[in-house]
Amino acid sequence: MVYFKAMQIFIHYFLHFGIPLIFALIFYRKKWKKAYFILLLTMLIDLDHLMANPIFEANRCSINYHPLHTYYAGCIYLLLIFFKNPFRLIGIGLLWHLLTDLIDCMMTYSTCPSCLQNAPAIDLLAFIYQFFN
Numbered sequence: 001m002v003y004f005k006a007m008q009i010f011i012h013y014f015l016h017f018g019i020p021l022i023f024a025l026i027f028y029r030k031k032w033k034k035a036y037f038i039l040l041l042t043m044l045i046d047l048d049h050l051m052a053n054p055i056f057e058a059n060r061c062s063i064n065y066h067p068l069h070t071y072y073a074g075c076i077y078l079l080l081i082f083f084k085n086p087f088r089l090i091g092i093g094l095l096w097h098l099l100t101d102l103i104d105c106m107m108t109y110s111t112c113p114s115c116l117q118n119a120p121a122i123d124l125l126a127f128i129y130q131f132f133n
């Protein structure tokens with residue numbers, strides 16, 4: 001269980017920092033540093049966690065809980081990818097952020113569904129879980 005949690009944390013940070021680096025290197029070869037920087041900047045949407053009370057809570061699923069992590073916010077992020085850069089890159093970064101957080105919620109849900117029984121995204125988590133099982 002401790003091993004799984006450590007693995008979950010590693011995967012979460014790899015998805016947040018590693019994948020955007022690989023993405024920038026592949027798709028923005030000559031400007032990868034700038035692209036990677038913009039992708040990392042999209043991490044700022046986590047500032048909405050500061051509006052929550054308490055700010056930190058173990059096993060909280062950020063999806064649809066924090067204002068910049070709602071389904072509505074996700075729709076706006078999706079629209080951004082139809083614009084020119086840097087908006088497209090910002091949209092990609094924000095959507096990737098939501099997906100990364102969702103994967104984290106799924107890993108929690110897979111070992112402890114009751115931990116997320118009050119999560120605003122519980123229906124989505126249950127749906128995805130049933131889809132893959």
Ligand SMILES: [Zn+2]
Pocket residue numbers: 045046062069097101
């Ligand atoms: Zn987040």
